[in-house]
Amino acid sequence: MNIQRLDAELFCPRCRRETTHALEYAGDILLRVTCTECGATLRKPVDPTWLLSRDLLERLRSKPKRLQAEWQSTGALRFALTVPVRMTTKPFRLYREIKKNLARLSGADRR
Numbered sequence: 154m155n156i157q158r159l160d161a162e163l164f165c166p167r168c169r170r171e172t173t174h175a176l177e178y179a180g181d182i183l184l185r186v187t188c189t190e191c192g193a194t195l196r197k198p199v200d201p202t203w204l205l206s207r208d209l210l211e212r213l214r215s216k217p218k219r220l221q222a223e224w225q226s227t228g229a230l231r232f233a234l235t236v237p238v239r240m241t242t243k244p245f246r247l248y249r250e251i252k253k254n255l256a257r258l259s260g261a262d263r264r
């Protein structure tokens with residue numbers, strides 16, 4: 154899941170003036186809006202496990218199509234040589250990705 158951050162000038166009720174706010178998105182979902190001056194969060198965060206589940210289900214659903222497209226674009230030999238290796242490392246890569254995304258969604262790595 155790709156989490157993007159955009160900055161925008163918005164009115165902060167705590168600072169009582171316009172300040173820079175960090176808008177964090179996971180795909181098309183607004184996760185939270187945070188004042189960079191006082192740290193006030195203007196929107197409750199979305200449950201990170203729900204977001205990750207939604208993202209994983211979508212990727213699982215689209216996997217057969219993506220594999221088929223890769224087969225057609227790279228050719229059978231290259232596909233047969235690379236896919237088994239990637240399949241063995243996939244659980245570890247997935248674990249690392251989920252761990253990183255949970256940390257980002259919980260705000261553990263925020264500046």
Ligand SMILES: [Zn+2]
Pocket residue numbers: 165166167168169172188189190191192193
């Ligand atoms: Zn503020």
